Amino acid sequence: MENGLLEVRALACVRGDRQLFSDLSFSLQAGALLHVHGPNGSGKTTLLRAIAGLVLQERGEILWNGTSSGKEKDAFNRELLYLGHHYGLKLELTGYENLKVFANLSGAEISEHEVEAALRRFGLAHCVELPVKVLSQGQKRRVALARLLLQSSKLWILDEPFVALDAAAVELLLEVIKTHVANGGMVILTTHQAVAVEVGSVQHLHLGQ
Amino acid sequence: MFNLFKFSSPASFYPLAGRLTTLFAIASVILLAVGLYMRFFVAPTDYKQGEGYRIMFIHVPAAWMSMFIYVVMACWAAAGMIWHTRLSSMMATSLAPTGAMFTFIALWTGALWGKPMWGAWWVWDARLTSELILLFLYVGFMALESAIDDPRRAARASGLLALVGVVNIPIIYYSVQWWNTLHQGSSIKVVKGGVEASMSEIMIWTLLVMTFACWFYTIAVALNRVRSIILERESDSMWVKALLQGAKS
Amino acid sequence: MRDLTLAMRHRSDVLTTVFFFIIVVSLFPLGVGPEAQLLKEMAAGVVWVAALLASMLSLTRLFADDYHDGTLEQLLLVPQPLSLIVLGKVLAHWIISGLPLVLMSPLLGLQFGLEGDALLMLMLTLLIGTPVLSLLGAIGAALTLGLRGGGVLVSLLVLPLYIPVLIFGAGAVTANAMGMGAEGHLSLMGAILLLALVLAPWASAAALRISVE
Numbered sequence: 001m002e003n004g005l006l007e008v009r010a011l012a013c014v015r016g017d018r019q020l021f022s023d024l025s026f027s028l029q030a031g032a033l034l035h036v037h038g039p040n041g042s043g044k045t046t047l048l049r050a051i052a053g054l055v056l057q058e059r060g061e062i063l064w065n066g067t068s069s070g071k072e073k074d075a076f077n078r079e080l081l082y083l084g085h086h087y088g089l090k091l092e093l094t095g096y097e098n099l100k101v102f103a104n105l106s107g108a109e110i111s112e113h114e115v116e117a118a119l120r121r122f123g124l125a126h127c128v129e130l131p132v133k134v135l136s137q138g139q140k141r142r143v144a145l146a147r148l149l150l151q152s153s154k155l156w157i158l159d160e161p162f163v164a165l166d167a168a169a170v171e172l173l174l175e176v177i178k179t180h181v182a183n184g185g186m187v188i189l190t191t192h193q194a195v196a197v198e199v200g201s202v203q204h205l206h207l208g209q
Numbered sequence: 210m211f212n213l214f215k216f217s218s219p220a221s222f223y224p225l226a227g228r229l230t231t232l233f234a235i236a237s238v239i240l241l242a243v244g245l246y247m248r249f250f251v252a253p254t255d256y257k258q259g260e261g262y263r264i265m266f267i268h269v270p271a272a273w274m275s276m277f278i279y280v281v282m283a284c285w286a287a288a289g290m291i292w293h294t295r296l297s298s299m300m301a302t303s304l305a306p307t308g309a310m311f312t313f314i315a316l317w318t319g320a321l322w323g324k325p326m327w328g329a330w331w332v333w334d335a336r337l338t339s340e341l342i343l344l345f346l347y348v349g350f351m352a353l354e355s356a357i358d359d360p361r362r363a364a365r366a367s368g369l370l371a372l373v374g375v376v377n378i379p380i381i382y383y384s385v386q387w388w389n390t391l392h393q394g395s396s397i398k399v400v401k402g403g404v405e406a407s408m409s410e411i412m413i414w415t416l417l418v419m420t421f422a423c424w425f426y427t428i429a430v431a432l433n434r435v436r437s438i439i440l441e442r443e444s445d446s447m448w449v450k451a452l453l454q455g456a457k458s
Numbered sequence: 459m460r461d462l463t464l465a466m467r468h469r470s471d472v473l474t475t476v477f478f479f480i481i482v483v484s485l486f487p488l489g490v491g492p493e494a495q496l497l498k499e500m501a502a503g504v505v506w507v508a509a510l511l512a513s514m515l516s517l518t519r520l521f522a523d524d525y526h527d528g529t530l531e532q533l534l535l536v537p538q539p540l541s542l543i544v545l546g547k548v549l550a551h552w553i554i555s556g557l558p559l560v561l562m563s564p565l566l567g568l569q570f571g572l573e574g575d576a577l578l579m580l581m582l583t584l585l586i587g588t589p590v591l592s593l594l595g596a597i598g599a600a601l602t603l604g605l606r607g608g609g610v611l612v613s614l615l616v617l618p619l620y621i622p623v624l625i626f627g628a629g630a631v632t633a634n635a636m637g638m639g640a641e642g643h644l645s646l647m648g649a650i651l652l653l654a655l656v657l658a659p660w661a662s663a664a665a666l667r668i669s670v671e
Contacts, residue, residue, distance in 0.1 A: 049671075052535060053534075053535070054531060054534060054535070054670055054671065055671050056671060074537045074538070074539075075537075077535050077536060077537040078537040080535060082531070082532070082535055084528060084531055085528070086526075086527055086528020086531065087527070087528055088527060088528035088529045088531060088532040089527060089528075089529075090527065090529065091527065102532065105532075105533070105536045105538065105543075106536060106537065107537060107538070
């Protein structure tokens with residue numbers, strides 16, 4: 001497998017009539033984590049969405065392994081796992097079914113056993129068979145996060161992943177992120193919580209200054 | 210070599226559009242005056258339809274314009290989609306109201322003309338029906354454009370709609386025509402063809418002058434509108450601020 | 459497939475669409491009067507217009523749920539062509555909202571005094587035509603995603619595009635009744651269906667990308 005290298009060059013994004021940021025450049029290598037800081041409305045979410053390819057940037061380019069991520073969309077998407085403010089869970093389906101759907105869509109072959117193991121790891125063993133709508137906010141978030149264990153994506157883009165999680169779950173998520181980075185993965189995340197994200201190499205990016 | 214792409218940026222296009230607006234506005238007024246004069250005083254009375262046919266000199270150019278403008282609009286929209294140039298989608302946006310206006314004029318004058326000629330304000334003739342559907346397409350375009358708050362999303366979404374519309378126009382047109390022949394018994398035989406065949410040279414000239422007047426009017430109005438759209442959307446950028454400062458002092 | 463399971467958990471939605479269809483069709487005789495001959499002539503047109511309205515009614519739901527719970531974002535990021543996913547969703551929409559209309563149509567045709575051959579033709583045209591309605595409607599639904607008054611806007615955008623299908627669909631039944639043969643109409647509808655199958659998912663996918671931004 002290729003090494004994985006994300007480069008952002010002279011990126012500028014606009015929301016409505018407002019220029020959020022311009023001339024933003026950085027690069028992220030395998031085994032590194034990027035922590036994006038900034039006050040509300042400074043464009044953190046937009047930046048993450050632009051990198052994921054959900055928002056079209058005004059100017060600049062985003063390169064994955066040297067080619068534009070927009071041009072090689074399928075190849076880039078295979079390496080990408082994006083978790084935003086919305087969990088993307090179907091309320092009528094059970095946690096198990098939800099994860100199965102994502103796995104099928106991403107083309108990964110995943111056994112029932114693995115799905116159950118992932119849910120158990122996030123402390124959801126007892127609600128495998130319950131529809132997601134009866135779960136609490138934190139439990140829903142955990143179901144969504146269980147995807148991290150199931151897909152072998154290289155680049156994780158996590159927008160406020162610690163929201164609604166209790167202390168134990170925060171610890172667990174940090175653990176999962178650390179393992180990912182240690183195995184040569186890449187993580188881009190934002191958070192307002194005072195969570196000490198300490199892994200191999202942490203880069204910081206401050207928006208809205 | 211003359212660099213066309215230089216003018217694809219709003220900042221450099223703005224002053225150019227200003228000059229062109231004046232130019233085309235003057236040209237359109239002159240042509241309109243000449244055309245109206247020819248229309249009322251020079252063109253002879255039609256032997257079959259009397260004086261009433263003179264409304265054709267506004268009806269036919271308006272109908273032509275309504276269709277041309279949609280195609281032009283779709284071209285700008287396509288350009289905007291492919292090259293992501295902001296100016297192209299602004300052009301598409303600024304053309305739509307004028308196109309809808311011409312469609313409306315064509316329908317309205319058509320009704321005025323139809324009353325004495327066919328004895329009815331409205332008949333479900335193929336051309337009339339397609340023109341009406343065209344009006345719906347324009348209205349849909351403008352409604353979508355104004356329903357979306359984010360100007361960039363609005364421009365891209367309505368641009369896509371214009372493209373979908375332009376693919377559909379021929380299909381709609383031919384299906385309506387076919388529908389019309391199927392129901393021919395109920396509609397009145399259209400006599401338009403008769404007029405055009407028997408048109409004298411002076412009538413054709415009048416029609417041409419009027420058509421060009423409409424063209425220049427469209428260009429002038431669209432450019433003027435695009436200027437205000439540019440100002441609105443780029444109100445944050447340096448050059449617009451400088452411009453407004455200059456205007457105040 | 460996932461959409462179908464979901465739809466099955468919202469079974470009442472399917473019934474709403476079908477009943478809407480039936481009510482609209484039943485309103486026409488009440489408005490026009492019960493003369494059998496007149497109703498017979500109108501039957502195809504009425505059923506078709508009602509089918510148009512009914513399939514449009516359910517359109518706003520096509521992407522709205524996915525949009526609100528964030529599934530749509532995830533679908534955009536899947537390493538598969540988005541137009542294929544859209545095609546799948548449209549197919550599910552058709553099975554839920556189009557197919558029941560096709561199955562109901564003979565019953566409604568009977569109400570209007572249509573007979574054997576004409577009923578069959580009505581069903582056949584709806585069978586070819588309703589997928590086109592779903593396909594074109596998907597474009598409108600994708601464009602108006604998340605907008606205020608999206609439902610009304612969808613009808614404004616989509617109904618003009620439905621016109622050819624309406625003309626050929628109702629026309630085929632009429633032509634058949636007049637003994638002129640409806641092969642021409644049917645093959646044209648087939649052509650429109652093919653065209654829509656190729657172009658509409660692509661256009662809807664582009665519209666979704668714009669709307670999710």
